[in-house]
Amino acid sequence: MNPVGIIGNFNLDIVVGGLEARPAWDSEVMAEGYERRVAGTAGYMAMALQALGLQPVILSSIGQDSEGAYLLEELQRMDIPADGIVTLENHQTPTSFVIVHKDGSRAIVSVLGAHHEFGNEMYKQKQHLLSSCEEVMICGNYLLPKFTVVDALEAAIEQKKQGKKIYFDPSWDPHGWKEATKKNTLELIKHVDVCLLNETEICHLTAEDDWKKAIKILGNYCHEVVVKLGGKGAAALVDGEVHTVEGYQVPVVDTTGAGDTFDMGYLFANRKAWPVEKKLDFANKMASIIISQESRETYPNLMVHLSEKM
Template identity: 40%
Template sequence: MSDELERPIAIVGNLNVDQIVSTVTRFPEWDEELIVQSSRLELAGTAGYLALAARRLGLRPFVVSTVGADANGDFLRRELAVAGIDDTGVETIPELPTCLGMVFVGDRGQRGILTVLGAHERMTVAVAERHDAAVSACAEVFLCGNFLLPRFSPRLAAAYARRLRARGQVVVFDPSWDPGGWCPDTRADTLALLDVVNLFMPNEEELCRLTGTTTWRDGVAAIGPRPDEIVVKRGARGAVSVTSDRVVAVAGLPVEAVNTTGAGDVFDMSYVYARRQGWETRQCLEFACAAAACIVSQTGSRTYPDEREVRAFAARISPGLV
């Protein structure tokens, strides 16, 4: 393993338990009961999915988040330990429950989520700063889930990100969906955060809602030169990377989506991994698209792919792609 891969990556954000419920063909009316096929618990949240993807790719993730002193918090710590992920940056908030996401998966792999914030109410910049000795050793710092962290919102994260970038770390930001409805203040605060972000990784709908536009091209134009690079995830349509002097777009892989939960996070970490290797941008995008396609097409419990498995999957689906 190269020295660059040996450097850890910090993931600062929302770590939670997901209760995955599938397959949901319609939601019940009030006072109605329906039967679904399955339900399972998973280590989740953007921080959780990023950490699992990173570990399988050979990176060393350091997670900073908050959990409760409850069975779900214990579950998360056990799952992190099984995956070989350091949990010393995960603080326990005794008086609040662990954040729980109820994820409803539809018959085409689409999903809807209801979230109980719990211990994420106490995830603050101060929590991250208490673990700065470990965070400062990381090549990249991935900020995620900030719309689910009331005391680590984009407005509050900006000063923290500025300090990280000033000392030479790569700041990566994935906004995820805003459950507050993308109000003007949130949009303004998020755009201000992008001034101190190196790599911004929204999906197409998030980008358009953030910028009040209808296409990724218009969304990127509205953001302008704030981050060094914008990578837009377009689902089955692939992905695009934009910097001040070039645009690189790739198509997605033709797979049947079973469950799209966490696919964007796997894409993100796979792109960061490929970027570390010094690969050309097109290779990075193709690798990340293949990793995400591998995840969305799986049934049952998740198996996160390593580089060899991503390449093997891509070779079966689209020979010569990666």
């Protein structure tokens, strides 16, 4: 099968788990343990795709340091190509420090490092690697200062002309959803085939307090809009009609990477041309498996993890 291109933030996560509460300033709390992970929106998506039998192609940047070497070694171990990842001297590998509460909720502090330098020039240097891709996912643009949604718009138009199906998940905006950012994001969404956001993101983007109103607004820009609703399920507006499915009630251990895994489940189901409700349900199942796991050593496998749940 043709690979899937991913243009976005690829980084290391240092996940500190099992906290009762976040530490206050000038205080110290104890955690149950920590884990290093291949991560970032692009990293979590790539591993979810690989588990489903689809080859990912990542375009991103890391630093030439021990953390970057670890990420490349892990990709090699998982047989995920790293040709599209630019390694930069004198830059730190992008790293997120993730504090996970006992109820599965999280707080994140991120260091952009080499992501400060990923821009149009690097994209153009590596875009030939997307030539055989069937879809291109553009993600995490708010964390790539030189590859803004304006730059992503140019890439989306270019890739769409080449016959690619364009997916988009901007993730959370750490800069406060400024009006210019929202305006440019909506312009980009006009050239996207499938737009995927969570409930909080879509409400901030549209300045609505109800996802049901927000999804209809985005429907004026994109014919397929998906909203991730966590334990409440998921919704999709396709050609003007809203479809919903319920969520799965599972023990919540860690929600990190769940939305990215959902996205790739939906993409996989789209390739299968399944009905909308089945696509949403499949993506929900993948996300529910992820949030109930303590680590990210394994991802939902179509045959092993999902067959009895389909």
